[in-house]
Structures are given as structure tokens and as C-alpha cells.
Amino acid sequence: xxxxxxxxxxxxxxxxxxxxxxxxxxxxxxxxxxxxxxxxxxxxxxxxxxxxxxxxxxxxxxxxxxxxxxxxxxxxxxxxxxxxxxxxxxxxxxxxxxxxxxxxxxxxxxxxxxxxxxxxxxxxxxxxxxxxxxxxxxxxxxxxxxxxxxxxxxxxxxxxxxxxxxxxxxxxxxxxxxxxxxxxxxxxxxxxxxxxxxxxxxxxxxxxxxxxxxxxxxxxxxxxxxxxxxxxxxxxxxxxxxxxxxxxxxxxxxxxxxxxxxxxxxxxxxxxxxxxxxxxxxxxxxxxxxxxxxxxxxxxxxxxxxxxxxxxxxxxxxxxxxxxxxxxxxxxxxxxxxxxxxxxxxxxxxxxxxxxxxxxxxxxxxxxxxxxxxxxxxxxxxxxxxxx
Numbered sequence: 001x002x003x004x005x006x007x008x009x010x011x012x013x014x015x016x017x018x019x020x021x022x023x024x025x026x027x028x029x030x031x032x033x034x035x036x037x038x039x040x041x042x043x044x045x046x047x048x049x050x051x052x053x054x055x056x057x058x059x060x061x062x063x064x065x066x067x068x069x070x071x072x073x074x075x076x077x078x079x080x081x082x083x084x085x086x087x088x089x090x091x092x093x094x095x096x097x098x099x100x101x102x103x104x105x106x107x108x109x110x111x112x113x114x115x116x117x118x119x120x121x122x123x124x125x126x127x128x129x130x131x132x133x134x135x136x137x138x139x140x141x142x143x144x145x146x147x148x149x150x151x152x153x154x155x156x157x158x159x160x161x162x163x164x165x166x167x168x169x170x171x172x173x174x175x176x177x178x179x180x181x182x183x184x185x186x187x188x189x190x191x192x193x194x195x196x197x198x199x200x201x202x203x204x205x206x207x208x209x210x211x212x213x214x215x216x217x218x219x220x221x222x223x224x225x226x227x228x229x230x231x232x233x234x235x236x237x238x239x240x241x242x243x244x245x246x247x248x249x250x251x252x253x254x255x256x257x258x259x260x261x262x263x264x265x266x267x268x269x270x271x272x273x274x275x276x277x278x279x280x281x282x283x284x285x286x287x288x289x290x291x292x293x294x295x296x297x298x299x300x301x302x303x304x305x306x307x308x309x310x311x312x313x314x315x316x317x318x319x320x321x322x323x324x325x326x327x328x329x330x331x332x333x334x335x336x337x338x339x340x341x342x343x344x345x346x347x348x349x350x351x352x353x354x355x356x357x358x359x360x361x362x363x364x365x366x367x368x369x370x371x372x373x374x375x376x377x378x379x380x381x382x383x384x385x386x387x388x
Contacts, residue, residue: 017063020107024059027104028052028089030097044092051088055104058082076115082108083128091135098139099148102132106155113163121160129153177276178309185305188268189298263297265290265331266324269304278318279311285324290331292383299357300324300333300381303365306350307335307377315339315375330363330382336374343371354379 031048034040040048058081061074086104093101105128112121133149140148266285273283292300304322311320317339325332345367347355358365358379365379 020059020062021056023107024056024104027100031089031093031101034094034097040092040094044094048089048092051085051092054081054085055089058085075111079108079111079115082111087131087135090132098136102136102148102152103155105132105152106159109156110159110163112160113167118160118164121164122157125153125156125160128156173277174312178312181272181276181305181308181312184272185301188271189301193294263292263294264288265292265297265300268297268301269322269324272301272304272308273322276308276312280319281308282319282321283324284322286326290324290326292331292381296361296381296383299361299363300331302357303333303354303377303379304335306354310350310375311337311339315341317374327380330380333377333379333381335377339374341369341371341373341375345369 031040032052035045035049058078062078083105086101086108089101089104090098109125109128112124116124129149129152132152133145136145136148139145264287266287269285270283273281275281307322308320311317315337317337320337321335323332323334325334347367351367355365358381361381363379363381365377367375367377369375
């Protein structure tokens, strides 16, 4: 799709990634030391090490997963791997070492709200806690098993509650970012409409009032030059020449004001393309050559606004690339994100409205997507500029 990047960016490492690795190691250090010292050996050591490695591999896979896939089925798969490997580590640990290892289940439970509903997440917590109690009952006393199981269950409830709150806050920030983008678009369009209307009003006033009077004055001076005595005729000719020059200046000014009614689309769109939360927006647009009228400017601004809104709402992307470029007969808009995409495109009200807006102005707009490949928009807007 033109020059837009097609490679997905790896998710930027966050402080929580390092904290996850430290938590994993801290919960495992006692058993690791036991294995190194020979206290745990044989099949038990191999099985525990396999669980330990599986847990770490799932953590590392999560760190390098692009943002656009954070809510895909891969999250569910990683959750299952984390829970399974944590249980393996608990089963094959010896003595008190199994209790910090069991805390890894709390770490895994943090992902539950990302893959299922709140109700199902709480049911899953109950199932995990019950299974943990059964495993501990086979190894410890009833009191120890119940105490440890209830503590892990409480930790799981806290983890999913915290995760649900974080997801709600993220959704709120996204909604606020969308509202701000829409407000900026409306503000830019309103300001440009006001400027264009004022320029058009001034040009009309100059043409209809001052221009009319200058034409009338020129005619009167021409008549006076034919009727005036010879001595005054030269002065009248000079006044007539000055009047024609002034009339030409007025016409040039009116033409300039009308030409300036054509807006630089990039200047209107640039304020919209600011980074929003985790989404980095990259705009490529030439300066001062994308001249359009007010209706075309509004269509282009609304198109970019809708692309940004849809990316924030649906794409779960970390990057959005937007390119505006002049082509013979018009302007093209290309946009692409590195989000999760969708196996099937289901046009909503916003996308349908964009297509209708472009079609009314003689343009066209197409959207393509597939699972794991993000969304891509390609639009064309025909332009006709007022001659100078």
C-alpha cells in the first residue's frame, strides 16, 4: 500500500515486564537452589524444571508480542500455559517451596479479564483455587491446604479485580482520546469555515461595492474627458488611468481572496495526528500543496478522524501511518495500522458515512483487513482549484 510500512513493531518493553520476570524468579529461587544442591533430583527435578521453563517462555512471549495482539487468542493460550506450568511446579516442589510457587497462579490470574467476562473470570478463579486445595491436600495437612488455598484464592480475586479496573480505565482513556480527536477535528473545521466565509464576504464586498463604484467612476471620467475643455482634459485622463489601475488592484485582491478560500488540507489534519496513549500516529503530508475547498477539506478531515477513532476503538494497535499525497486530478489518503485486524470487514456507521461523503464529492474509499494484518484505508478525492 504505497510507501506505508507493513511490518509490525514489537511492543515496547515496560517496567511491568521486568517486574514479571523478577516475580517469576523470586517465587522459584528456593526450588532452583534445591535442584542445584541435589535436594531435588530425578524425575521430580526434570518435571519442575520443565514447568519453570514453560512459565518463563510464556512470559517472554508476552513481552515480544505486538500490542495489536494483546487481546487475541494468544492471550488465552498463554494463560493456559501459565496456569498449567504453575501447577506442575507446585506438584513437584518439596516442602515450603510450593507456597511461593503457588503464588504464580495469582500472576496468571491477572490475565483472566482480558480473555473472558467478569462472571466467567470469577468462576475460573474458584476452579483454580479448588484445584489448588486438592493438590495441596495430597501433599500437606488439611489446615495448611485450606489456609494456602484461601490465601491464593483471595490473591486471585484481587488480581482479577485490579485487572478489570485497569481495563475499564483504559477504555475510559480511549473514549476520552476519541472525544478529544473529534473535538480537535470540529474545532479546526469550524475555524477554517469561519476564515473561508470571512474571506469570501470581504471579496464579495470589494467586488460588489468598491468595484462597482470604481467602474462607475471610470465611466464618468471617460465621459468627462470628452466634454471637458482642452486644458482640463489631460488631468482627467490621468485620473482615469489611476482609476483603472485601482480597479485592477481591487480585482487582483478579490481574486487572491477567492484563491485563499482553498485550504491546505494538511494544515487542518496535522493537529489531529498527535500520539494518543499507546498509539503513535505518523503523518506524511507535503506542506502547502494539498489545496481543497471547504467541503473537500471537511471530507478529508473527517476521513482521518474516523481512521484514528476506529484504530483506537477496534485495532488495538501501537502505530498508525497516514499518508496524504497529491496525484493528477486529486488527493489520495492512505492509512494503515499494525493492529490485530479482522477476518471479515463489517462496515459500521462511520465507515459507511466516509464512503458516502467521498462519493458525493466524486471520490472513492476502500478498506481492507485480515486477521493479524491490521486495517488499511485507501481513498481518493478529486480536486479542482480556482484559477488565479
